[in-house]
Amino acid sequence: MGSTAVDAAEVTVERDGHVLLIGLNRPAKRNAFTRRMLAELSAAYGLLESEDDLWCAVLFAHGDHFTGGLDMLDVGAELASGKFDAPEGGRDPWRLDGPWTKPVVAAAQGWVMTLGIELLLAADIRVAARDARFAQFEIRRGIYPFGGATFRFPQQAGWGNAMRWVLTGEEFDAAEAHRVGLVQELAVDGPAALDRARRIARVIAAKSAPLGVRTVLESAHLAHERGEGAAIERLRPDIARLLATADGAEGVRSFVERRDAVFTGR
Numbered sequence: 001m002g003s004t005a006v007d008a009a010e011v012t013v014e015r016d017g018h019v020l021l022i023g024l025n026r027p028a029k030r031n032a033f034t035r036r037m038l039a040e041l042s043a044a045y046g047l048l049e050s051e052d053d054l055w056c057a058v059l060f061a062h063g064d065h066f067t068g069g070l071d072m073l074d075v076g077a078e079l080a081s082g083k084f085d086a087p088e089g090g091r092d093p094w095r096l097d098g099p100w101t102k103p104v105v106a107a108a109q110g111w112v113m114t115l116g117i118e119l120l121l122a123a124d125i126r127v128a129a130r131d132a133r134f135a136q137f138e139i140r141r142g143i144y145p146f147g148g149a150t151f152r153f154p155q156q157a158g159w160g161n162a163m164r165w166v167l168t169g170e171e172f173d174a175a176e177a178h179r180v181g182l183v184q185e186l187a188v189d190g191p192a193a194l195d196r197a198r199r200i201a202r203v204i205a206a207k208s209a210p211l212g213v214r215t216v217l218e219s220a221h222l223a224h225e226r227g228e229g230a231a232i233e234r235l236r237p238d239i240a241r242l243l244a245t246a247d248g249a250e251g252v253r254s255f256v257e258r259r260d261a262v263f264t265g266r
Contacts, residue, residue, distance in 0.1 A: 027063025
């Protein structure tokens with residue numbers, strides 16, 4: 001899966017050109033998250049955001065399942081303390097410590113439980129295998145979703161669709177996840193979902209100007225956090241700034257010359 005791989009115990013990190021592949025790697029335990037696994041995902045996201053040569057990421061899982069959620073025997077004490085300490089240089093594994101400037105494409109299969117749904121909601125584009133099964137199960141364990149589902153799920157799926165599953169903790173299938181917008185595409189199985197996610201990430205990395213991609217995310221997050229008016233104020237200044245870059249000039253040249261642009265991120 002590429003030429004250079006650095007394998008951690010519970011998360012794999014691999015470069016595929018400008019794409020960072022981040023793999024959940026505890027398949028014998030259905031990729032249930034330990035403290036170490038959370039820290040390694042945090043470090044991977046920190047790498048994505050800090051390196052200018054990385055333009056997009058794919059989040060996926062090794063094995064038959066995306067994740068069974070949190071390994072409560074391992075993380076329970078930390079949750080009871082009410083905090084999660086990211087490693088130096090790391091970012092919040094739920095992507096709650098914005099701003100985020102690099103897009104993440106996620107691929108899911110098998111069990112997508114609790115934290116798994118929140119990891120998908122934190123990604124920008126999601127693909128799921130048709131065998132995927134989802135459950136926001138926290139309410140049945142005396143707690144509630146604390147990784148973003150209480151606001152991201154209603155924002156992205158609509159209030160009623162989100163409350164239907166968050167308040168009951170019931171399981172739903174990939175067709176329902178697609179219907180409500182939790183995932184954007186369905187694939188025949190896990191390998192096909194990963195292949196599709198990688199193809200989408202490669203399109204972003206190969207065809208889209210990285211400075212433009214960052215500006216798209218900044219504009220969308222600004223509108224969400226401060227309203228459309230704040231984003232509108234930035235539209236024309238941002239266009240002027242982008243056109244003054246080397247990639248902006250290359251985009252104009254490629255239009256005139258009727259060819260694909262070759263972007264450098266400058």
